[in-house]
Amino acid sequence: MGLEKPYTDVPGTIIFDAEQSRKGYWLNQFCMSLLKAENRARFLANERAYLDEWAMSEEQKDAVMARDLNWCMRTGGNIYFLAKIGATDGRSFQQMAGSMTGMTEEEYRNMMVGGGRSVEGNRYIGEDGDAQEHHQPQGQAGRTARGEA
Amino acid sequence: MGLEKPYTDVPGTIIFDAEQSRKGYWLNQFCMSLLKAENRARFLANERAYLDEWAMSEEQKDAVMARDLNWCMRTGGNIYFLAKIGATDGRSFQQMAGSMTGMTEEEYRNMMVGGGRSVEGNRYIGEDGDAQEHHQPQGQAGRTARGEA
Amino acid sequence: MAKITASVYTSHVPAIGAALDLGKDKEPYWQPVFAGYDFSKQWIKEEKPDVIFLVYNDHATAFSLDLIPTFAIGTGAQYAPADEGWGPRPVPTVQGHPELAAHIAQSVIQDDFDLTIVNRMDVDHGLTVPLSLMFGNPPQSHFEWPCSVIPFAVNVVQYPVPSGKRCFELGKAIRKAINSFDQDLNVQIWGTGGMSHQLQGARAGLINSDWDNRFLDRLISDPAGLAEVPHIEYVREAGSEGIELVMWLIARGAMEDVAGGKPAKPVHRFFHVPASNTAVGHLILENQS
Amino acid sequence: MAKITASVYTSHVPAIGAALDLGKDKEPYWQPVFAGYDFSKQWIKEEKPDVIFLVYNDHATAFSLDLIPTFAIGTGAQYAPADEGWGPRPVPTVQGHPELAAHIAQSVIQDDFDLTIVNRMDVDHGLTVPLSLMFGNPPQSHFEWPCSVIPFAVNVVQYPVPSGKRCFELGKAIRKAINSFDQDLNVQIWGTGGMSHQLQGARAGLINSDWDNRFLDRLISDPAGLAEVPHIEYVREAGSEGIELVMWLIARGAMEDVAGGKPAKPVHRFFHVPASNTAVGHLILENQS
Ligand SMILES: [Fe+3]
Ligand SMILES: [Fe+3]
Numbered sequence: 001m002g003l004e005k006p007y008t009d010v011p012g013t014i015i016f017d018a019e020q021s022r023k024g025y026w027l028n029q030f031c032m033s034l035l036k037a038e039n040r041a042r043f044l045a046n047e048r049a050y051l052d053e054w055a056m057s058e059e060q061k062d063a064v065m066a067r068d069l070n071w072c073m074r075t076g077g078n079i080y081f082l083a084k085i086g087a088t089d090g091r092s093f094q095q096m097a098g099s100m101t102g103m104t105e106e107e108y109r110n111m112m113v114g115g116g117r118s119v120e121g122n123r124y125i126g127e128d129g130d131a132q133e134h135h136q137p138q139g140q141a142g143r144t145a146r147g148e149a
Numbered sequence: 150m151g152l153e154k155p156y157t158d159v160p161g162t163i164i165f166d167a168e169q170s171r172k173g174y175w176l177n178q179f180c181m182s183l184l185k186a187e188n189r190a191r192f193l194a195n196e197r198a199y200l201d202e203w204a205m206s207e208e209q210k211d212a213v214m215a216r217d218l219n220w221c222m223r224t225g226g227n228i229y230f231l232a233k234i235g236a237t238d239g240r241s242f243q244q245m246a247g248s249m250t251g252m253t254e255e256e257y258r259n260m261m262v263g264g265g266r267s268v269e270g271n272r273y274i275g276e277d278g279d280a281q282e283h284h285q286p287q288g289q290a291g292r293t294a295r296g297e298a
Numbered sequence: 299m300a301k302i303t304a305s306v307y308t309s310h311v312p313a314i315g316a317a318l319d320l321g322k323d324k325e326p327y328w329q330p331v332f333a334g335y336d337f338s339k340q341w342i343k344e345e346k347p348d349v350i351f352l353v354y355n356d357h358a359t360a361f362s363l364d365l366i367p368t369f370a371i372g373t374g375a376q377y378a379p380a381d382e383g384w385g386p387r388p389v390p391t392v393q394g395h396p397e398l399a400a401h402i403a404q405s406v407i408q409d410d411f412d413l414t415i416v417n418r419m420d421v422d423h424g425l426t427v428p429l430s431l432m433f434g435n436p437p438q439s440h441f442e443w444p445c446s447v448i449p450f451a452v453n454v455v456q457y458p459v460p461s462g463k464r465c466f467e468l469g470k471a472i473r474k475a476i477n478s479f480d481q482d483l484n485v486q487i488w489g490t491g492g493m494s495h496q497l498q499g500a501r502a503g504l505i506n507s508d509w510d511n512r513f514l515d516r517l518i519s520d521p522a523g524l525a526e527v528p529h530i531e532y533v534r535e536a537g538s539e540g541i542e543l544v545m546w547l548i549a550r551g552a553m554e555d556v557a558g559g560k561p562a563k564p565v566h567r568f569f570h571v572p573a574s575n576t577a578v579g580h581l582i583l584e585n586q587s
Numbered sequence: 588m589a590k591i592t593a594s595v596y597t598s599h600v601p602a603i604g605a606a607l608d609l610g611k612d613k614e615p616y617w618q619p620v621f622a623g624y625d626f627s628k629q630w631i632k633e634e635k636p637d638v639i640f641l642v643y644n645d646h647a648t649a650f651s652l653d654l655i656p657t658f659a660i661g662t663g664a665q666y667a668p669a670d671e672g673w674g675p676r677p678v679p680t681v682q683g684h685p686e687l688a689a690h691i692a693q694s695v696i697q698d699d700f701d702l703t704i705v706n707r708m709d710v711d712h713g714l715t716v717p718l719s720l721m722f723g724n725p726p727q728s729h730f731e732w733p734c735s736v737i738p739f740a741v742n743v744v745q746y747p748v749p750s751g752k753r754c755f756e757l758g759k760a761i762r763k764a765i766n767s768f769d770q771d772l773n774v775q776i777w778g779t780g781g782m783s784h785q786l787q788g789a790r791a792g793l794i795n796s797d798w799d800n801r802f803l804d805r806l807i808s809d810p811a812g813l814a815e816v817p818h819i820e821y822v823r824e825a826g827s828e829g830i831e832l833v834m835w836l837i838a839r840g841a842m843e844d845v846a847g848g849k850p851a852k853p854v855h856r857f858f859h860v861p862a863s864n865t866a867v868g869h870l871i872l873e874n875q876s
Contacts, residue, residue: 002694006530013538017457018662018689018704025363025706032362035381038362046405070499078453079539080358083319085306087383090451093312094574097502108503116494116505123534131501138500153404153817156746157651161789162827166746167373167400175418181651184670217861219788228787228828229647229744238674242601243863246791257792262616262862265783265794279579280790287789315636365708368701407747410756412657412701417744419654456704458696492746 009124010130016078019137024076031081040088051074070100102137158273161280173225176213179203180230219249231284251286279281300398300479301489304345304547306338307517307581308431310354312423313574315387318522319429334580336430341566342432347486349395349446351402351472352549354424354490355454360416366436366456367414369468371406371559372449373399380420389426390436395446398479402448405475410483411468416451424560425449428490431580452545454491459529462544466525469551476552491542492534493569495576504537505577511569513521514581518564521550530535539576553585560586589687589768591776593634594851595627595837596870597720597804599643599779601712602863604676607719621867623857624720630855630871631721636775638735640691640761642837643713643779644743645817646671646726649705655702655745658757659807660695661738662688669709669767678715679725687768691737694764700757714738721868732763743780747845748818751833755814758840765841778838780831782858783824784865793826794866800858802832803870810839828865842874849875 007015014020021028030051033039043050051061063071064085072082079096085095098108111117123130130138143149157166164170179200182188192199200210212220213234217270221231228245231282247257260266270278279287292298359380361367377392407413429443436442453459460468467559469487475486493510496502513536516524525547532541553562562583570578606617648669650656666681696702718732725731742748749757751875758776765774782799785791802825804815814836821830842851859867 007533010497010501010534010538012502013496013533014499015457015533015538016455017630018685018688019361020454022685022689028358028363032358034356034383035359037381037487040383073498078358078455081322084383086357092316095498099495100499102500112505112575115507115571116575116577117496117501117503119504119506119509119535122425122501122504131499131504133500135541136500141442146492156822159790159823159827161791162785162822163788164746164822164827165744167396167404169399170652170713170745171373171396177647177652181647182826183672184648186670188737207643222787227647227744230652230870231800232646233672239673241605242786242864246786248865249788249791253788260792261794261864264796264860265864265866266792267786267794268793268798271790280788282789285789292836312794364656364706365656367654368703369694370654402790404747405747407657410750410753412749414657414703415655458693460696460701461699462703464699492714528654 011122011125011129013035014073015107022079024078026054026056027072027075028081030056031077034084034088036093041133045090069096085105101139102142103139104141107139108125160271160278161176162272163222169225169227171225173227176194176209176224177205177228177230179205180226182201183233192237218245249254250288251291252288253290256288300476300481300483300485302473302476302485302552302585304486304582304584305438306486306487306488307549307555307579308490309492309576309578309580310424310427310572311573311576311578312382314425315423315427315430318435320425320534322465324568330570331573331578334570334578338432338582339434339537342387342436345486346484347355347445348397349448349485351448351476351485351487352425352428353450353452353488353491353545353547354428355542356451357422357424358455359422360419360451361544365452366453368453368460369411370414370416370451371399371403372416372419373403374417377419377421379426380422383424383456386425387426390442391397392421392425392443392447392449393543395448396481397450398476401479402472402475404476406471407498409474411471420480421449424490426522428488438449447515450548452548454542456545459541459544461529462527465547466521466551469548471558472548473557487549487552490544492536492540493577493579494537494540497539497575498541502535503575505571506535506537507569507571507577509535510525510579514567514569514579517546517550517581518562518583521547542551542587553583589765589770589772589774591762591765591774591841591874592636592870593775593779593873594842595775596835597620597717597777598711598778598781598862598865598867598869599716600862600865600867601671604712604716604719607724608677609612619859620862623867624860626855627721627869627871631828636734636771638687638770638774639719639735639780640739640765640774640776641714641729642739642741642777642834643717644831644834645740645825646713647707648711649740655742656702656740657749657787657794657875658817659703659705659740659743660688661708663760664677664684666710666738667820668715668837669711670709676712676715678719679731681714681732681736681738682708684737687765688737690763691761694767695760697759698760705724710738713779717777738814741837743831743833747851748830748833750818751816751836753815754833755810755837758837759845761837762846763839768827776838776841778843780834781825782832782866782868783826783829784864785826786828786864790826792864792872794820794860795824795826796858796860796866798824799866799868800847802857803858806839807833807872810836810845840874842872852868
């Protein structure tokens with residue numbers, strides 16, 4: 001490809017570059033359609049039928065129906081586009097962002113009120129910060145599942 | 150205004166700058182609408198009614214109905230936009246360009262086959278080339294009207 | 299002649315707009331955010347700018363993936379608040395300044411910045427939230443913004459986004475353009491977006507107050523050096539959406555001190571965590587004549 | 588690695604497309620125009636480019652006054668021939684090269700050219716007529732262009748348009764970008780539009796063969812000097828639409844000699860008056876390895 005990517009070593013972070021943009025083109029364009037109130041209504045009335053109007057991959061459609069924003073992002077979605085799905089559902093940006101961490105809404109909100117997530121250990125993949133792969137999903141549910149506490 | 154315009158001393162020439170663009174915004178946007186076949190048909194079926202759908206000045210509408218491209222340009226039209234009107238009428242770019250000189254189609258075509266209009270006398274306003282104001286309209290009809298030949 | 303009298307820097311978090319529109323600004327969560335702008339509201343009432351050159355980014359609202367301008371200048375007469383999915387914000391239509399905008403476009407393009415000229419677009423929270431923060435939401439009885447606004451949209455959504463250096467140089471060219479407009483106008487230039495925040499993935503919620511405050515320090519005293527910071531540092535230290543901060547360098551590059559004038563004078567500085575997912579930063583710099 | 592092997596320069600007069608589409612190319616008026624491309628058709632059959640980076644301008648087709656990019660690069664998968672008012676030209680859909688286009692966009696934006704990225708647009712005669720001239724119109728039995736095309740649209744409709752110098756520098760950045768793409772591709776860069784013509788007002792029909800031929804001479808031997816020519820000279824000497832010739836400087840700037848390589852080798856040159864309102868110029872330069 002020849003595109004230099006100095007940004008692939010940041011944990012829990014996908015940079016929306018030309019390659020992601022190409023991969024996510026129709027997913028993101030579907031999201032743009034939700035800027036119109038009549039399209040939001042049509043989507044909510046029959047999600048599957050509405051998604052089938054777009055040249056998205058089956059995986060992208062599944063990811064949208066599951067409201068799994070991390071999954072949407074892996075298939076090329078960008079958060080500013082995906083936010084239109086959350087808006088259609090009446091969710092806030094904080095709810096959407098939090099949903100990608102595995103935390104409950106309250107856990108995420110408390111983290112933010114407490115000063116947000118620390119950058120320590122979260123600068124490079126392989127450190128030990130809370131955003132690193134081996135600490136996912138975050139929050140009590142995740143810790144319990146991993147038998148940590 | 151503060152926009153420098155080093156291009157106002159060329160005879161028979163209007164440079165399409167921001168000021169012209171602002172003046173001609175709706176005229177040119179009307180022209181853009183003619184890129185759709187159904188709009189061309191609607192326009193031809195009832196020109197006045199179609200023009201009234203656009204926030205154009207009355208003068209702009211009159212200039213379009215008169216198919217006077219020089220007049221259209223004075224009101225902010227740009228030739229690449231105005232060409233859509235000619236296309237709608239089934240006219241070629243050569244017919245449109247020629248129409249702005251006062252020459253007949255044949256006279257203009259012959260001028261082009263003969264090597265086109267000379268730049269001599271046509272670089273600056275105030276010289277004596279055939280594009281200067283006092284030689285308008287061009288062609289036999291204009292010369293006859295001026296009692297020249 | 300037109301003259302830039304001050305530059306204003308502020309985050310443009312959508313939740314701030316929502317809080318204000320829903321009347322939540324007095325709630326304990328939001329009160330400290332809005333309190334940080336109390337000085338600014340008074341200040342701008344006295345400053346009375348005629349035009350704000352407002353640098354912001356579109357958040358997949360006016361620009362889809364069909365077309366992504368690196369730099370887009372609004373030369374239109376007006377811009378409606380966009381429906382971003384929650385319905386349009388209940389704020390006034392933004393009135394442009396076509397003559398000054400066209401003048402700036404001409405000057406800056408001739409200085410080798412390859413702008414896209416936009417005459418029609420809706421404007422999203424990136425542009426309207428800063429107006430709300432600085433002016434408050436206009437009352438229904440007088441439903442208009444107090445001055446003209448020239449929207450200047452920067453691509454910070456799809457990489458590569460313009461470098462800090464490019465933004466800073468662009469600011470210099472904008473200053474030159476505004477200073478050569480022969481109408482007497484009090485112009486402010488605003489840089490918006492940031493500060494540290496990340497809206498995606500397992501790292502969502504990242505805040506780096508130390509880095510943000512160093513950014514504010516350097517924005518005041520060492521903008522040219524700050525402009526050299528590469529994108530990757532913004533992403534790593536300030537979160538993937540922290541990259542919006544490059545836009546502040548456009549406003550900073552337009553100040554007189556950069557062109558050899560007297561130092562820009564900080565008259566207000568504010569920092570608060572959090573607003574929704576984001577660290578809120580705010581700064582006002584005045585040109586000293 | 589990808590490599591630019593040659594640059595091609597040609598007018599893109601819409602009437603040439605119409606003549607070809609209507610089967611008038613053997614008529615006495617048109618025969619000499621098409622004859623000037625006989626060599627080129629043979630040449631390109633042997634050269635077999637994989638990708639053409641095609642610099643052209645949109646003529647109020649894809650871009651209205653709503654949005655005017657100074658430089659727009661097409662990173663989409665395909666582009667349909669536009670309906671310019673006479674119905675779309677009966678030529679194949681243009682296949683893009685999204686990977687190389689995205690690579691060029693990234694590299695060139697990082698080199699401080701503020702491109703607009705376009706993923707969806709129709710392409711007008713400015714792009715399709717050069718393809719028709721160089722390849723002939725593809726037969727119905729094999730209805731496709733022989734290679735990929737990256738459309739690169741330059742604003743030459745609303746002033747200010749980019750300077751010749753800016754275009755020439757952009758060409759250098761494009762060369763660097765293409766040379767760093769790690770797929771083996773034979774790339775040509777084409778500059779289109781011009782030569783002298785004026786489509787408006789009392790001066791419509793202006794042709795300046797002397798100026799055009801001097802332009803061709805200097806394009807070959809003194810491109811850096813030619814790039815210094817200001818817009819007003821194009822307008823005054825080559826007609827208001829002659830300004831399109833600045834686009835040739837983008838292609839010229841991408842040749843190896845400009846970056847210190849061996850001189851570009853002219854393998855074909857052609858000039859003819861008229862095609863409709865326009866002087867037709869055509870040149871092929873090869874890089875010598
Ligand atoms: Fe933002
Ligand atoms: Fe052209």
